[in-house]
Amino acid sequence: MKNVLEMLENTGVRYPDKIAIYDEDSSLSYKDYLEKSKTIGSYLINYLDKQINKPIVVFIDRNIESILTFMGIVYSGNTYVPIDCSQPVERIRSMLNAINPVLLINANTTVNPADFSKFEYMDFSNLFDSSINQEDLNLIRNKTIDYDPVYIMFTSGSTGIPKGIAISHRSIIDLIIQFHKTFEIDETSTYANQAPFDFDVSVKDIYNAMYSGGTIYIVPKKLFSSPPLLLNFLIDKEINTLVWATSALRIIENFDAFTVAIPSNLKLVMFSGEIMPNRILNYWRRYLPDTDFVNLYGPTEITCNCTYFKVNRKFDNEDSLPIGLPFQNSRVFLLDLENSSLITESNKKGEICVSGTSLALGYYNNEEQTNVSFVKNPIHNHFNETIYKTGDIGYWNDNEELMFVSRKDSQIKHMGHRIELSEIEIKVYSFDEISAAFCHHENEKIYLFYSSDQEMNRELKRKLLKLLPKYMVPNQFVYVNEMPLNKNNKIDRKRIINEYFKSK
Missing domain, CATH: 3.40.50.12780 (ANL, N-terminal domain)
Incomplete structure (x- = not known):
């Protein structure tokens, strides 16, 4: 073909x-x-x-x-x-x-x-x-x-x-x-x-x-504003396969919509686009125990996805979910952030890189940006193999599964410590009260923007002090009544941050 x-x-x-x-x-x-x-x-x-x-x-x-x-x-x-x-x-x-x-x-x-x-x-x-x-x-x-x-x-x-x-x-x-x-x-x-x-x-x-x-x-767009109607749509149409953004699955959990209706025909649920909080995944797994769940990873530059993880075991809310194994015909590997050497050992962080048929042709009519991200593989000089540097940081766990840590640009230096903002976000999402959250670093402060039924700044800080070292606990807690989403149904971080600092 x-x-x-x-x-x-x-x-x-x-x-x-x-x-x-x-x-x-x-x-x-x-x-x-x-x-x-x-x-x-x-x-x-x-x-x-x-x-x-x-x-x-x-x-x-x-x-x-x-x-x-x-x-x-x-x-x-x-x-x-x-x-x-x-x-x-x-x-x-x-x-x-x-x-x-x-x-x-x-x-x-x-x-x-x-x-x-x-x-x-x-x-x-x-x-x-x-x-x-x-x-x-x-x-x-x-x-x-x-x-x-x-x-x-x-x-x-x-x-x-x-x-x-x-x-x-x-x-x-x-x-x-x-x-x-x-x-x-x-x-x-x-x-x-x-x-x-x-x-x-x-x-x-x-x-x-x-x-x-x-x-x-x-699916009519309006249904995503009414989870019960959305679930009824899935049931009426006998939907058995979902390939959804993580945020779309979060909507169902936020509204506790499975107490109203359960789409029991679902055989396969695949999700991607953002980190899946295990609290949300566990909610779906609890109501759909016979459904297969798959965490997909990959930027648009590698044709949708290059790795997958079939959820095959129990995860606690505060755990990180693997992004798993490469698809056949894709090579996924880690390069050292300092010297671009190949990382093979477990639990050492590096930049996720990809080669193989999945690579895009580049950025159309933009040679300069193409040459920044689509580069010659630095590991060998035997032939000209192009790789895509994702800008994502990951590591191999002890099960030889790939773990996503954060974007390179979300790894910060704070109070003398190197911190992954995603690690804070994972802990915040483990709390039942939180419907959406993200961290931002600016002016030497860590800001936590979050949504819940009500403002809970003090309680959040108290809970995080039990799970994180003090230097990782956000300096500023910002309650957002409802997180706006961008057109791809991801949290519109830029808009929220801009509106917050403009108000100050």
């Missing part, structure tokens, strides 16, 4: 009448999925005069039209770039300027094309102004290789300008094959899609279902 569309073509033959995707308003069979994608591809091939490997932006919503547009773009031999139009216009413009797309497509969203008049624009409905041209589709397929980019997804840039990460056919194909080898995923899998389509967690929903003939239900 050299092209992700072979997944759709194979499944379209095996299960033509099966529903591939449901959104809030409609459904799509695999037969229609295939034919409509080919129709869009044929139109774009002609419209773009057979250009290939060009970025095409898709203004997305939580709908079938967005996914059809993605696949149509891939059929045209080009690269889709999902962008959420609810973001500030200036941020979107910076993304567009970073990649200079040949076309903007509105997948039935409320975007205002006048905001981006510099670029060519069309609506989703225009994509069906022609019929399938199999000769053109074959011509383009013969020109493409498995190294060509399928999609570009943006991540925040340290310079303030978002970076577009380009992911190839072979990286996606390898990821999906490894998922099917490693987990119980097949044509009976039903997925409740939580992640926005510009967040790479959604890649696993789209392509795992496409590969084996599973069904995706795109």
Whole structure:
């Protein structure tokens, strides 16, 4: 297999009448999925005069039209770039300027094309102004290789300008094959899609279902504000597979929603994006004892995930959860923070590095940033092996499982001691009263921002003094009534910190 569309073509033959995707308003069979994608591809091939490997932006919503547009773009031999139009216009413009797309497509969203008049624009409905041209589709397929980019997804840039990460056919194909080898995923899998389509967690929903003939239900966004309704949705649709951000699972625990309804069809729950507090995981395991839980790790730059941990034993609330073992065909290793030598012994911290098929092609149109993170393996000089330096600190535990510690930039020096802020956060999350929390270091102080039913600064300090040395106990406790989340359903730390210091 050299092209992700072979997944759709194979499944379209095996299960033509099966529903591939449901959104809030409609459904799509695999037969229609295939034919409509080919129709869009044929139109774009002609419209773009057979250009290939060009970025095409898709203004997305939580709908079938967005996914059809993605696949149509891939059929045209080009690269889709999902962008959420609810973001500030200036941020979107910076993304567009970073990649200079040949076309903007509105997948039935409320975007205002006048905001981006510099670029060519069309609506989703225009994509069906022609019929399938199999000769053109074959011509383009013969020109493409498995190294060509399928999609570009943006991540925040340290310079303030978002970076577009380009992911190839072979990286996606390898990821999906490894998922099917490693987990119980097949044509009976039903997925409740939580992640926005510009967040790479959604890649696993789209392509795992496409590969084996599973069904995706795109969960209406409003349901995540009402956990009982969300659980009823999972029950009604007989969902058996979740690939969710950690924060989405936390919502269920925060509201103690399993006392209202339990989605007993769940066979597999995979989570990623943030550290999973064991208190939240234990809540899910208590109500779903027969469900398999998997902790996934990996930045967008390595095509979603490079390690996994099948939760196979009991963990106390204050324990750290492993990120586990590398997927086959990915090499994950630790380099010493001082001299970049290979770390093989247990319990010694180093930077997590990755090599193999999973590596992204780099940051699109950004050679400088690509050369900072995608570098030659310093361990040997025998051939030019590219590795990705994640910027994450980890170590191998005594079970030879990889443990995540923190980002390199969250390791601080405080009162003469080197401290991992994530270690404090793990202890805070072990307290039943805490619904969300994070630490921040500024002006030689450690700040703990937390949410709970009520302010509990003194009690928190008292509890932490029993678990941590005094120098690790935060200097300032900041109660936040409700933690805002960013568009990827992670705690919006930057916003909270900015609002706090602005108020001071």
